[in-house]
Amino acid sequence: VEAIESDPVFSRENQYFQTQNERYEAAVRKAVHLQKKMHEMGWTENGPEFKYIYRALSGDVAFLLHRIFMRSISVLGSEKQIAKWIPLATQYQLIGSYAQTELGHGTYLQGLETTAVFDITTQEFILNTPKISAVKWWPGDMGRSATHTVVFAQLYVHGKCYGMHPFIVQIRSLQDHSLCPGIIAGDIGPKMNFEHIDNGYLMLQNVRVPRENMLNGFCEVQPDGTYIRRGSQQINYFTMTTVRISLISDEVVIPLMKACTIAIRYSVVRRQSKLKPGEQEAKILDYQTQQDKLLPQLAAAYAFHFINDYLQELLDRGYREIQRKNFDTLPELHAFSSGFKAMVTQYCTSAVEICLRACGGHGYSLLSGLPSLYTKILASCIYEGENTILLLQTARFLMKCFTAASTGQPVPPSVTYLAVGEAGKCPAKNKLDFLCPDIYTKAYQHMAVRLISSTAAKLQDLIQSGVKKYDAWNQCTVQLAQAAKAHCHYITVKNFAVTVEKLQTKAGIQKIMKHLCDLFALHGIFSNAGVFLHDGYISGAQMDMVTASYLDLLAVIRKDAVPLVDAFDFTDKSLNSALGSYDGQVYQRLYEWAQKSPTNKQISPAYEKYLKPLLHNMLSKL
């Protein structure tokens, strides 16, 4: 991290003042410089350093899609294709991208409209963009950088459609970077964030690529047009699963940790109003309302950090099975990665927004660092699968498991709880009982089971009353999504409690982690009270105990709030925030940073052109 941060090329100092063009150029410069640096330092793309490099750069670098380009060839290509393309890519003799999403289609891949028709006479595929909605849209690195890309298109042989397949297509000349014949490509313009990435568009007009350019690790079109499929299609899911799980840490939990660090540090510098008459104005973190805003987000950052470990372990175990050709864990892995991607990105996006708003006007300034964290994390709700659709995929898995569990069939370990009959009532008798992980974990479990079983019952009823299956499903989707979220919430709470228990040897850490776990769980009950009260599992009187315990915890955790964010160990450079620096010099830094703004460096032509004539009463001459 030091090696990166001390290098001026990697500085993010002026980032908040830069235009999209400037951000792009800086990102390319950094990416190229990084190659040089990695070579010097002996770091490799797959080495342990890369995670830290990425973190130190805050992802603000070009050619990230180049990695996806390489990964898709490694996974979907044949050995021959891998041998040909991977060395070229590794040595940057080409720059790759990955062209899947179209103007008209995102998450629903089967609907993609780009076509690839096999021409038996020339042994080529002819790629086309048949209509405006089929234009490739959003691929990173494609707007201005990439020379090659993997295009996903509907394969046609002898007039028959064989579905989506990946093709390597060269889009720009390796000599002068001009667009290749039949290629129309460019940048899609400004977005809420990712100004450093040249998300692009691509139209294909009778672009011909040789037969060898279809990635054929799992299928092939033979010279005579015979189509052969081999191996399991399911492995495609595994790639998506991996990506969804890996983004939770880098793109979601880390931004939330940064936002918590900034907002909590600022809240012990900022003073506002008097808490006690006659005293100095109070630090805003001493107000219950500010604690209620920020401390649950801090607890959530830890909760999701631990769930990420849990998911990684699940993934590693699944991968070992897959290597043994056992694909049994795939449905569970797919359901988990979908549901948690949706639940965690949604939760953390709201959490970052709460941190931003909790800093008032200064949070709204780009110099606080919070707006860019928010606009970046917001994108995670959308990319790699739209969250609602992902939750419904998890719900489909849960419905299957619930049916299986109800009829005594075996289910994956994570959902065996569905087989447990509904317990009666929550046994808590006073507010301290709600600091017992067993009590609240059971409440979450009960709630998840109830939402899953009642939705399953509604679905069943509708179908039995004659509603068509797909109609019945659509009529239950709001509740299905809710059930899937409840499942993920339960697993997160349970995993947090289990993690805390394992910290036995570190009593000090265990104690504070226990507080955070309690807070995360009780805040969840407090703010989703309806689903716990609904069938009386928790009574109104018990909900008052939850509220009391929750509010007590805020005051307890307040004391450790600053050390808890310091523990995330972000450097000032990595936070890049005028509000969040370690030394707490908020106002001085805001003032100094504002001086660097281009709005202060340039004398605006607006004065001579408009203000002067106006003030000098020459309105009529304008």
Add this chain to the structure above:
Amino acid sequence: VEAIESDPVFSRENQYFQTQNERYEAAVRKAVHLQKKMHEMGWTENGPEFKYIYRALSGDVAFLLHRIFMRSISVLGSEKQIAKWIPLATQYQLIGSYAQTELGHGTYLQGLETTAVFDITTQEFILNTPKISAVKWWPGDMGRSATHTVVFAQLYVHGKCYGMHPFIVQIRSLQDHSLCPGIIAGDIGPKMNFEHIDNGYLMLQNVRVPRENMLNGFCEVQPDGTYIRRGSQQINYFTMTTVRISLISDEVVIPLMKACTIAIRYSVVRRQSKLKPGEQEAKILDYQTQQDKLLPQLAAAYAFHFINDYLQELLDRGYREIQRKNFDTLPELHAFSSGFKAMVTQYCTSAVEICLRACGGHGYSLLSGLPSLYTKILASCIYEGENTILLLQTARFLMKCFTAASTGQPVPPSVTYLAVGEAGKCPAKNKLDFLCPDIYTKAYQHMAVRLISSTAAKLQDLIQSGVKKYDAWNQCTVQLAQAAKAHCHYITVKNFAVTVEKLQTKAGIQKIMKHLCDLFALHGIFSNAGVFLHDGYISGAQMDMVTASYLDLLAVIRKDAVPLVDAFDFTDKSLNSALGSYDGQVYQRLYEWAQKSPTNKQISPAYEKYLKPLLHNMLSKL
């Protein structure tokens, strides 16, 4: 609107591509041009046209603070001061700003640190910024445009502090716009939105202004230093009240209406997956989950449109009383404007974000128009009083009224409901009963009374158990804020129901408005189930009826969704959205607009500088 939109100077066509400097220059140009136009058309600043002008410009114009400058002189100045300054301002012989907020203080005005010391020998006030946290920060039009500003400072005479007072201070030369002696001012740099406004900072170093520059409509420092206060201080609250109510329509409800228009129009163009096997892909608005996202926001836009009318009427009535020197309505007006400002801005900000997310990747592009609506409405949660503090002011009023009502004393008409004893149980027997406004309005009323009374009881208990009053208050603030929101939510639902009832003569409109009112109310119960279930007023079985009725309504309103947003009557130019145009040509427009991006107009220097050497394998030479 036509006169504005047809004028190329007012075009917002390239807005999404502009830098902060370009946005500022365009806003100044528009403001100056607008003066000319208004002169030509015979429009006046206070005329009925101004609302439409502002709407047509989407607020994207400079000198808005000039109006606040004038208003503060009109309200706080003496007749002599008004006679001197208002004509100068009206003729733009100066450009005004309004300098209240400081780096270290926002909503808590008493904490402002700028000082104004009366110098009896020269009959001047000497203004100073004693420390970094006292630098004025955020005032609009001040960074680069204003020549004068109203500075709020702590008044000192003979060493005694008399609290906050307003002073007219010249900051830039009227000849060449250079900063006046002792003035350090500039732009505060980039923000999430409002790039067109030069929000500024201001440091004062022994700046002297004549005694006549203290606005002295309500108080005066006489030549010998005698301080005289006259008139009611309460009138200051009335100005804030007016501003908070007026921003609800222009800055909050209109952006939400725009967001709904864009998202709903896009959702009937966008198709995704198949709802029924074998059929064409379905419009995404036909999915229950998409309806659940968007239709409650549409209903909320109408609900808040009507509550705005209600607040305006309350304000007008209050103003008539004030003119008769009756200030009795001020506390109620202040409580209402605070609570509704907080509740409506928060609700609508979430609603716009939901609209943005519901448009997937394309919503995330600035070209959709949604990001700028979101970043703009987000600011409304912060300016004109931080929302949590405002809610607590409303709560303080409610606590007083509750105590009064409990002891049989008279209370303002809007809170007489607090005197009603708690009803037993909700009488609804089936899901159709929940389409009865009386049933759901009563449920909201019961819920508000319960939250207010239980919080009052907790506060009372704490104080009786020996906790100091201010500590007890702080320990209840999370629940107090919740109670204030519940009150505003109840009034909104009730007002919607009353408004629908008055539409009797227009049966068609009444019918659809009734659906929207039901949807708004039931969605509120569905998504805040806990507060209704808590004491069993609504049972779990009844909550299932609410859910069923709510989901049924989604399918009903789906049919009218497009006409309901068309009724908001925004022109394509005013929406400025590639997704939301009336003709539905979403993909074509995204493609065409992207072509205009500067990222496509300029050949990036990054190729020659970085990409070419990399691709041509000259890494070592970099």
